Amino acid sequence: MLAYPDPAGYRPLREHIATYLGLSRGVTCLPEQVFVTGGYRATLELVLRSLARPNDRVWFEDPGYLFARGFLAETGVQLVPVPVDGEGIDVERGTLLDAEARFAVVTPSHQSPLGHTLSLARRMALLDSAEKASRWIIEDDYDSEFRYLGRPLPALKSLDRRDRVIYCGTFSKVMFPGLRLAYVVVPERAVERVGRVAHSMNAGSPTLLQAAVADFIEQGHFARHLKRMRALYGERRVLVVHALEQAFGERLIVDLPPGGIQFAVQFAEGPDGPVDDVAVAARAREAGLAVLPLSIWYANGRARRTLRGLVMGFANIADAREAGRLARTLRACLEYGTTPC
Ligand SMILES: Cc1ncc(COP(=O)(O)O)c(C=O)c1O
Structure with a gap:
């Protein structure tokens, strides 16, 4: 070896x-x-x-x-x-x-x-x-x-x-x-x-x-680990989606992810036009949140059909309290995030 x-x-x-x-x-x-x-x-x-x-x-x-x-x-x-x-x-x-x-x-x-x-x-x-x-x-x-x-x-x-x-x-x-x-x-x-x-x-x-x-x-540990994690992550995804809905209301379009351990959420267009997701994600990272802007996953992030939002993981969020706290932190990062693009 x-x-x-x-x-x-x-x-x-x-x-x-x-x-x-x-x-x-x-x-x-x-x-x-x-x-x-x-x-x-x-x-x-x-x-x-x-x-x-x-x-x-x-x-x-x-x-x-x-x-x-x-x-x-x-x-x-x-x-x-x-x-x-x-x-x-x-x-x-x-x-x-x-x-x-x-x-x-x-x-x-x-x-x-x-x-x-x-x-x-x-x-x-x-x-x-x-x-x-x-x-x-x-x-x-x-x-x-x-x-x-x-x-x-x-x-x-x-x-x-x-x-x-x-x-x-x-x-x-x-x-x-x-x-x-x-x-x-x-x-x-x-x-x-x-x-x-x-x-x-x-x-x-x-x-x-x-x-x-x-x-x-x-x-047999691998099969047991998968079974356990599937149940745990399934619960955590519900907590996170719920916390985001509570914190953002109609500002964020969130669907319960059917699979995976990360998902993409989409910002609703504000009165000033599309949300600048790159700026929001940069502020969120400064606040300690590991999120990525959705628009940069496109070949041309500024094209009209590009969705603006965030890509984030949910598997490491322990409980509803933590989910709520993080969702409120993220919500605060949105406030200055709209630019007339
Ligand atoms: C779409 C996608 N493919 C593949 C991977 C796996 O990459 P790696 O094996 O380098 O960790 C990831 C990991 O995040 C991923 O998101």
Whole structure:
């Protein structure tokens, strides 16, 4: 365990992940298809180094995961922002914008940041268009275990008959982000190529850490932890939504999030026009609240259709008192937040 780790991942952990994905996410795969990485962006790096060519075009949800957008922009691929609506990514618009894009990066279970679930019709359209264009779909399934209404939905990958979906998971939400452990399930025809690139990068995660997580899963703690956290976070989300409604009244549009451990809330337009969410979030951070402005999750944050609001976590708020106190602090940050944009 003190030697260089296997760059593809610690074999028992790869086996446990494959079994877990089959049982929990409807993803059938062999342990050989599972590569362990140091986080979602490390996964993207491995995938792109293995399968992308310079200047490849990539559909990216708009709004979409802020940190992946920044990372991808730096890797030399060309991002094609594709609008998102209540059914998830708009595949038809994507096709009109760029029918030949080589990749589509999506968050089907819980769209980041708006929280919608990709509808079945859109899932089929996305898979169909990927097949026609020989496009790879990168499925970012970062927080699907936390679903509060009904059971977690199967992954998009579970419908992937043509093996076009590259499935990405992470331990950041189900355990904690400091672990720096994530994984990717690679289509069979790409396993050899990804394996070669993983070996040339030699960026494997510490074996001791992977072995501890493998034991945690094997001994049943992981399943119990998920069950416990699902119940706890489900209660906390109700507390937080209630506290925000009380503090903001009609100034904030808040929907009870069906899943995840963070959500986006939207500011109602004030008499002076749209709320400057960047200014509100900056004031909130000064007051000790870790919120992000919603508008910066768009490719063009100043476009007319951009929603103004905040993206915030709710999993660490202990009780109704704390939720109320924080919501009132946040409300005070709104007072000077309207600008005639
Ligand atoms: C949309 C999305 N994808 C993936 C991740 C996981 O990233 P990482 O594995 O680097 O912690 C996160 C974490 O916040 C996320 O919000």
